[in-house]
Amino acid sequence: MKVLVSVKRVVDFNVKVRVKADGSGVETANVKMSMNPFDEIALEEAVRLKEAGVATEIVAVSCGVQACQETLRTALAIGADRAILVESGEELQPLAVAKLLKAICQKEAPQLVILGKQAIDDDSNQTGQMLAALLGWSQATFASKVAMEKEKATVTREVDGGLETISIKLPAIVTTDLRLNEPRYVTLPNIMKAKKKPLETLKPETLGVDVCPRLITLKVVEPPKRKAGVKVADARALVEKLRNEAKVI
Amino acid sequence: MSAYTAPLKDMRFVLNELAGLAAVARLPGYQDTTPDTADAILEEAAKFATEVLDPLNYSGDQEGSNWNDGSVTTPRGFKEAYKLFCEGGWSALSLDPEWGGQGLPKLLSTPVTEMITSANMSFSLCPMLTQGAIEAMLLSGTAQLKKTFLPKMFDGTWTGTMNLTEPQAGSDLALVRTKAVRTGEHYLISGQKIFITFGEHDMTSNIVHLVLARTPDAPEGVRGISLFIVPKFMVKPDGSPGARNAANCASIEHKLGIHASPTAVMVFENAVGYLVGEENKGLAYMFIMMNAARFGVGLQGVSIAERAFQRALAYARERVQGRDLVEGTKAVPIIRHPDVRRMLMLMKSQTEAARALAYVVAASMDFSLKTTNKEEQKQHQAFVELMIPVVKGWSTETGTEVASLGVQVHGGMGFIEETGAAQHLRDARITTIYEGTTGIQANDLVGRKIAREGGVTIKAWLAVVSAFEKKELAKSQSADIKVIGQRLAAGVQAVSESVDFILATAGKDPNAAFAGAVPFLRLVGIVAGGWQMARAALVSEQKLLDKASDPGFYSAKISTARFYADQLLSQAPGLAATVTSGAASVMALAEDQFLAA
């Protein structure tokens, strides 16, 4: 069974992002970039499926600028067998990425596509579901457990208030939640081996996909700063404030 | 507690712009070291250091390793971290691919080791010692010994130790008394060894001790010492650990720092040992490995300095105390105060200088090992020999100083263990002592590396620095770099005068030459570091002119180099005065004049 995993290059989760002074976005020049953590979980799951003898080949795909090659090399070092970069300098929004991935899925015919549930930069949480829709495949989002069978998969999902288990027909899309697994550390020998694994570069045009952004970002600002603290009279006033002002309960 | 963040930007800058990673990658056998591979390795090592090792640093210090009835339990998490370390293949980064190493250049293993040590110095000692033991066996072990032990030591299944010191034989190994009596194919080893790092622990199923001992008919002194392999468990024909050997851990030391690293007292009672190489040549083998070991400890100075700096910086940005001198009214984070800035800059600039020097020396080690050009080989070898005591002595003294400044930045909280600042100072403190004290490094520099060869190598180096200053720095348009150039020229002059003094006195008045050895070592370190900072500033100026990305990094580099020139290089003439005229007073008192009343 072939498994396809999509990986995104994002600002490393340890970096405290700074909003650009001109409000055009956040500062991404000269900051550490890494693989989106949820995608790392997706890849780890694929590698485990291969180690368990369920998956036979893992193809990692990334859509974006040329530097995404680094992320794909990491994917190859973690255990992908080969990699595809869809290279584009355009801002790729989830719908565009889903269309690119659809084109690749039609070429590669995987039985399972695993994606992170969301990227930690735009926090959209869309690509997997969109890809499933475009392909007309089943979907299981926010997976915390995946059990593969012959024609289907049983997936436990993290939903509001608990866990839900569904059965999905293959081919299918699974998006990963945090607790699905704990990704391994890349080993040095595998970094060296990754150099020799194939990495193919495609263009959106060759795949026949229009990637024009549909959303225009007008401005990006910092969230409002924390207000100065106040003393409240009693428990009643506190609960009222927490509920209606701070909105945390 | 602020987490360790690997200084990847500075590491990459030093690797590529100062130490010449591209040139090293052209050496035979190092072709795999492409920029993207180097990057991937650094990133993954950084991740491992930050996520796995750093979280165990403070708890490891608090818990320490514990001895009970001959067994040693390492702190919580160490065993698991060690397993991950080995699985990651980090144990054999620059070792021979023939036995399962990755065969990467020293220049690349150096930043990796720096990160691992910054994150957790106690932990880093175990692989470091194992590597030392491996190198000794590679150097002179028989094919059979290599086959038995090396594969398991390369992948970290077993660890190694170095058993040199005895209670009466510390810096002076001529006094080693441990006995080795030949019985058939092997020897029976008896005696006591102390200060054995990771001499006993619970992380692996076997431990391979390398032990210095004397055969019954060996000559007195350093020429009568042989090297033996003594495994904790005998190795069965199938390669698995078998019967327990009579090599036991009698206790572990209670130390000032590196608490998680068990420092064992080892007792050998007719333990089975196998000769490494030839009888009576043990110390010679040790000397061959000495450069690597001393370099490794020097690098620990850089590592601790980096970690202490990061912690102090995080605290200084957060701790609100006192008003801004200019703006007044509101209490501000202490990083706004000039003296705190001064301390942070001292930490930052010296750390960067020591890092640059260490990496440049690492690159020369690669050249001395792999280049096919004889002349080039000789030059690099000579430079390495000259700089090893400097990297070891100066970087560790600097690391300790920086760790102490780290405590100072924290104020009263620095004296409280909870901030972690104190641990760095305690951990740093051993680095100026083991693997040859600073005094021994300085004596090595003055005696073996300068006086014995008439100062040829150091003069050649000074000529290089001087030419760089006159031909390249002088061309700069930057006012900062012009000042750096002047200070560097004065530094070269100071070293030069001191070298002349040493050459003139070493033969006829050795006390005079050696009394100033440590100040001289500091002087050479400061100037060598200043040389690298000047090179860094010049590269940065060009990068800014070329409109390279990340101008903030490069302008900070120039300012940091300028600070170093003003605050450190400026000390050079004073140190030269100490070296050339301070000796008499050092030795002036009669011993009984030290006694009070």
Place this chain on the structure above:
Amino acid sequence: MTILVIAEHDHGALKGATLNTVAAAQKIGGEIHVLVAGHNAEGAAKAAAQIAGVAKVLSAEGSQLGEFLAENVAALVVSLAKSYSHILAPATSNGKDVTPRIAALLDVQQISEIIAVDAPDTFVRPIYAGNALATVKSKDAIKVITVRTTGFDAVASTGGNAAVEKTAAPADSGLSSFVSREVSRSERPELTAAKIVVSGGRGMGSGENFKLLEPLADKLHAAMGASRAAVDAGFVPNDWQVGQTGKIVAPELYVAIGISGAIQHLAGMKDSRVIVAINKDEEAPIFQVADYGIVGDLFKVVPELVEELKRQG
């Protein structure tokens, strides 16, 4: 402009998130329809009809909608979509599951988790885990949106009187099926992962007194923590410790009870979104970082707080 709001419900009753989503729809402006897709969901449909400001309720019934499987719900919404300028769903796990599927089928770039409406085509949404707020404008004909419920005050659940109109649901896709559901275990969340943390300090006086905090933590589904002083005094185990040498937490809400706020403790919790302090010492440094403070005896205030939480539901 007509807006379709996809209701969040459990068939029998409507869930609060629907009210916040209707509120967002009101900010956009236009006629608001609510879709209740479910199985035997008359109760929810009726409740939706009562929501203030709702013009029409669409009720889609069918066993294939019983578990809100994304494939089936998306097919239903897409069949209705052409009548609407906006399709909104709350950013609940159901909403997040189904909405992108709808958007893709309509060839629309969805706008996720909006927290404000600037114009009918322009919205504010958090990115980088809330460290930045982006204002985005959609070029698509239909806007498909998920709504972060905390960004919009709920509309009144009563006062409306909308007509309930039945609508046909497409047949089961056959792609996926529901197996089982496991409602969250009542045990406490892990300290570093919890959305709310209730911590006690030396002011608790004893380990026994920490029991006082349990009802509060239960009520808030909070993890329990402690200051080093409380750990050192032996009140609670070491792994409860929040602070420089303990766990570093950054929950949505951190409630510090009887904690003075030593710098080592602040280092472990200062990044929490909202900090509440309860301490009898008015000068305690914890009040300098607290968003809300109560100066008072914790043994009196904490039980009152629990009562108040129960009372205000």
